Amino acid sequence: MRVPIILPALTLALATTAFAANPPATAPAVMGTTQLDGQNAKIGQTFTIGKRDPINITLVSASYTTTRALLGTLTIVPKANEKLLVLRFTAHNPQKQDTDLYGLSFTAVDALDVNFSNEQTFVRAGTSTPFTGSIKPAQKVEVTAVIRVPASGVVPKLIVQRDADPVLRYDLRGVVQKLPVPFADPKDASGATALADGPAKMNVFYPVGRYDVKLEDVTFSGEAMNGRDAPSGKRLVLATLTIKNAGADEDTPGSGRFWPELVDADGEPVKYWLLAKGSRPEEATGRSLKPGEEYRVRLVFVAPQGVGLKSLVLREPNSHGLVFDLGGVK
Structure with missing residues (x-):
C-alpha cells in the first residue's frame, strides 16, 4: 500500500521548527541612549525652565579667566591645568508667589564629553555677595555662576537645568569671551587655552x-x-x-x-x-x-x-x- 506524502504540511512544520530555533534578530534594548529632554538656546534669549517651580532664565554672557573668583567667603583659584568659565545670567520670577534659585544647575561639557558642574554658590553680578534670598513676583535679578573647566581648548556645550525638568542646551563655540593676557595661549586663535x-x-x-x-x-x-x-x-x-x-x-x-x-x-x-x-x-x-x-x-x-x-x-x-x-x- 502506498503512503501519501503531504509535502506542503511537512514543509510548514519544518519551517516552524526552524523559526522557533532561530528567531529573527531584534534590536537590543539600551537605556540612556537619548539625550535629556529640552531645547537649544543662545546667549541673550529668555527661556522658562522648571515645570513645578518655573523661572525665566537669560544667559547674558560667558567668559574664560584664570583670575580667582570671590564667592562670598570662598576664594576660587583655578589650578595650573584649569581655567574658570564665568556665566552671567538673569533670573526673572514669572509666578504670583516668591521663588528662588534652588535646584538651578549649570553643567559645562568639554570636547571629550566630560561634565563639570558649577560651584554651589551664586553671587550677585559684579559683586562677591552670595545670592541666597527669594525672588519676588515679577522681580529680575542678575547673578553669576562659576565653573572650573580644563585649561586647554574650547568648552563647546553648556546645559542649564532646574531640578529634573527639561534642559537648556547652549553651543558655546565662538561666543565665550577670550582669556586675557598674559595667560591666553597665542597659539590658540579661539582664546580658550590658558598657559600654565x-x-x-x-x-x-x-x-x-x-x-x-x-x-x-x-x-x-x-x-x-x-x-x-x-x-x-x-x-x-x-x-x-x-x-x-x-x-x-x-x-x-x-x-x-x-x-x-x-x-x-x-x-x-x-x-x-x-x-x-x-x-x-x-x-x-x-x-x-x-x-x-x-x-x-x-x-x-x-x-x-x-x-x-x-x-x-x-x-x-x-x-x-x-x-x-x-x-x-x-
Whole structure:
C-alpha cells in the first residue's frame, strides 16, 4: 500500500521548527541612549525652565579667566591645568508667589564629553555677595555662576537645568569671551587655552592665586639675611614684590605662600630660601593682611657666585604662574 506524502504540511512544520530555533534578530534594548529632554538656546534669549517651580532664565554672557573668583567667603583659584568659565545670567520670577534659585544647575561639557558642574554658590553680578534670598513676583535679578573647566581648548556645550525638568542646551563655540593676557595661549586663535605660566613684565600687577603681585626689582646681595650670611661661594638674590590680598578673607603670607622658580644663566635651578620683609633683613612672618591690603616683601634665593640669571617663575601652590626674563640683571 502506498503512503501519501503531504509535502506542503511537512514543509510548514519544518519551517516552524526552524523559526522557533532561530528567531529573527531584534534590536537590543539600551537605556540612556537619548539625550535629556529640552531645547537649544543662545546667549541673550529668555527661556522658562522648571515645570513645578518655573523661572525665566537669560544667559547674558560667558567668559574664560584664570583670575580667582570671590564667592562670598570662598576664594576660587583655578589650578595650573584649569581655567574658570564665568556665566552671567538673569533670573526673572514669572509666578504670583516668591521663588528662588534652588535646584538651578549649570553643567559645562568639554570636547571629550566630560561634565563639570558649577560651584554651589551664586553671587550677585559684579559683586562677591552670595545670592541666597527669594525672588519676588515679577522681580529680575542678575547673578553669576562659576565653573572650573580644563585649561586647554574650547568648552563647546553648556546645559542649564532646574531640578529634573527639561534642559537648556547652549553651543558655546565662538561666543565665550577670550582669556586675557598674559595667560591666553597665542597659539590658540579661539582664546580658550590658558598657559600654565604667562610672560610678565616688571612693575605691573598681575593676578596670581589669591594675590595680585607686582615684581619691582631683582638684585644680588651680600648682606646677611635673618641673621645669617650666604654660604661660602654663594650670594643672595633678592626679588622685591608688592603683594595685594585679593582674596575674600584675611591671609598671613609666609615663606610657603609662593612657589617661585629661579633659574640661573646656566639653566640650573636656584634654591629658594625664605620670604623676607621689604626693607628689613628679617623673615616675613605673622603679618595678617586684610582683603585689599598691600604688603612689600622680598623673595630670597641662594645662588652661586659669578653666575647670572635667566628667569623667574612666580606662582602660588598649584596656581598659574608669571614668567619674568632676568637676562638683564647684573
